[in-house]
Amino acid sequence: MATPSESTVENLQPQIEYNFYGAVTAARAVLPAMREAGAGTLLFTTGGGSINPVPMLGNVNAAAGALRNWVLNLHNELAGSGVYAAHVAISTWIGDDGPEGIPAATPDQIAPLYWDLHERRDQPEAVFTG
Secondary structure, eight states, X not given: OOOGGGOOHHXXXXXXXXXXXXXXXXXXXXXXXXXXXXXXXXXXXXXXXXXXXXXXXXXXXXXXXXXXXXXXXXXXHHTTTTEEEEEEEEOSEESSOOOTTSOXXXXXXXXXXXXXXXXXXXXXXXXXXX
């Protein structure tokens, strides 16, 4: 983790490769078949810092922000094709073992948001805050 002023190509590159390139690679593996079928859902997740950045995660948030932008753009490109893409920003700690004072949620609490996005298919983004 690095603040924005501490971010370098060296500490940003692994975040871009993991958060952004990994998602793009996964999507490209399934998107041709989804387009051919005219159906499918692609849901991508980042931390809440992709929308409301936290300085201590400057390099992580930059990569997550790149993914968020790409997903919103993909959502727009796929409009009317039967294939749906959306971004989910999770602004809580996931699980019971988080730092004291930090809001937390269980996977069972978060999962309905994904199902709702998949079923409704009417928004490019949702934020889970607990």
